[in-house]
Amino acid sequence: MAFIVNEQSTLVPQLHCYSKIRDRILPCFLLLLALIVPALAADKVEISVDATKTGATINRNLFGQFAEHLGHGIYDGIWVGPDSKIPNTRGIRNDVVAALKAIKVPNVRWPGGCFADGYHWRDGIGPHRTVRLNPDWGGVIEPNTFGTHEFMDFIDQIGSHAYVSVNLGSGTVHEAADWLEYMTAGQATTLAKERATNGHSAPYKVAMLGLGNESWDCGGNMSPDYYTSLMKDYSHFVRNYNPAQQAAPGQENKEEMMKIAVGPGGDEPRFVDWTETVMKAYQNHSWSWDINGLSMHNYTVDWQHKYASTGFGETEYAQVLKSTLEMDGLFNKYSAIMDKYDPQKKVALIVDEWGSWYAPLPGSNPGFLVQQNSLRDAVLAALNLNIFARHADRVRGANIAQMINVLQAMILTDKEKMVLTPTYYVFKMYVPFQDATFVPVTFDAGTYKHDDVSLPRVDAIAAKDASGKIWLEVTNIDPNEPAEIDLNVAGLNAKSANGQTLTAPKVDSINTFDAPKTVVPKPISGKIQDGKLALSVEPKSVTVVSVE
Ligand code: AHR
DSSP states (O other), X not given: OEEEEOTTOOEEEEOOOXXXXXXXXXXXXXXXXXXXXXXXXXXXEEEEEETTOOOOBOOGGGGEEEOOSSTTSSBTTTBOOTTOSSOEETTEEHHHHHHHHXXXXXXXXXXXXXXXXXXOGGGGSSSSOOOEEETTTTTEEEOOOSOHHHHHHHHHHHTOEEEEEEOOSSSOHHHHHHHHHHHHOOSOOHHHHHHHHTTOOSOOOOOEEEEOSSTTTTTTOXXXXXXXXXXXXXXXXXXXXXXXXXXXXXXXXXXXXXXEEOOOBSSOTHHHHHHHHHHHHHHTOOTTOOOSEEEEEEEEOOSSSOOOSSSOOHHHHHHHHHHHTTHHHHHHHXXXXXXXHOTTOOSEEEEEEEEEOOOOOTTSOGGGOOOOOBHHHHHHHHHHHHHHHHTXXXXXXXXXXXXXXXXXXXXXXXXXXXXXOHHHHHHHHTGGGTXXXXXXXXXXXXXXEETTEEEESEEEEEEEOTTSOEEEEEEXXXXXXXXXXXXXXXXXXXXXXXXEEEOOSSTTOBOOSSSTTSSOOEEEEOEEETTEEEEEEOSSEEEEEEEO
């Protein structure tokens, strides 16, 4: 018997078992068994969680959503109007609200996107709405029936917070300042009285304020210097007056509104200069303006050749996941620039647009960015959420694009029908990680190879929640082999691991209106084996367990 080394550098025995020689069969079989059993054992993944050490808080805002006036993201997706036969509360669909409540959406970014820099808030208040066009997204009619009050009602119904992006591109500082006064003033100003006349006497809360969107492109094609000086004006004049959101001098108020400046959009060289310019200005900022966040946009997309969202195989699965892992490098790159000007990490990096961007579904309006959502998207979401968690000291907010019917959506609707996507279930499974404390995990990720793509075979994060419970997430990227996990938790005599796992028959399995349960989580438990906590996770799966 000789050993050869195959491509994966594992030793493979060259056995010569001649069927004719009966008395050699048994020894041959035993020999084969003796070689295979340790080989399988070697495939085990040892995960060590050190519950005695903790890191940054995994900010709940990392699980934020994005809802733009784009395609059926708002109209049909959220808003059906009070006269609709679809069950609704003041025009907002009840099925969607119930589904979103269950994933504890921390904040919703609205009204865009590119749409925000063409949005004029007065078009969307009061009894007479201004009907306009939506030139960014399909050139369709924008009725403005969903405006400030409807958005705030929606936020209230799902138990979330408002992340409002103001118009730096085609609006004015005056217009944006008035909008914030209209929404937040507690005293009887003319704008606050107008808000009351329109049905809401109490001031609204605005938790986060976006100072423009992609101002280097659809938000106005600005140079970094031009944007920075305009952004300073907005930062100073666009004030939140809500009494509950004010901080007493020298004190912090957790409800104070965060102001988020436009930051980089992917890996293009121009974004280094952009980030440097904004952060350098921040370093020298005076009392009269401030920012608390810098936005970053990064989609998993090939702009030249957009991938299909359904009907693909292992090759496209591996390629897309390889591309999504580039998020980590972007954080390293932009965090390093931010560290230079803000070593105390006061300014959060907020990834307020991320997710998969595929080719539009055949037959759909290409301006509506309609795509399906498969098991691949579930794995992609988990990988990104884990990258966010590992950078939680600087990355303290993220908004997946987009919440309903657009790009990597949580929910798809068609008239009265609604279906929850694989990505929705990942967000649901990750709820225990919201505001939990990062706990270090060590493991040998191994390698999954397909064609010329090499990826880590598994990924994992762990966290401790407010009650002290340890949560572990394991993603098995390998679509062909299960991963046998041996779990060791320092500081805890772990005896059980219980939770949910999400997988499906194929990498491109999807949920549809007719078959909504193809990709849904099912229960999973670890077992004590040989004194160790063992967890077996299926190929191409996302698993979240609590360890006790
Ligand atoms: O999410 C779709 C679009 O992508 C947004 O409107 C824009 O900000 C980005 O380019």
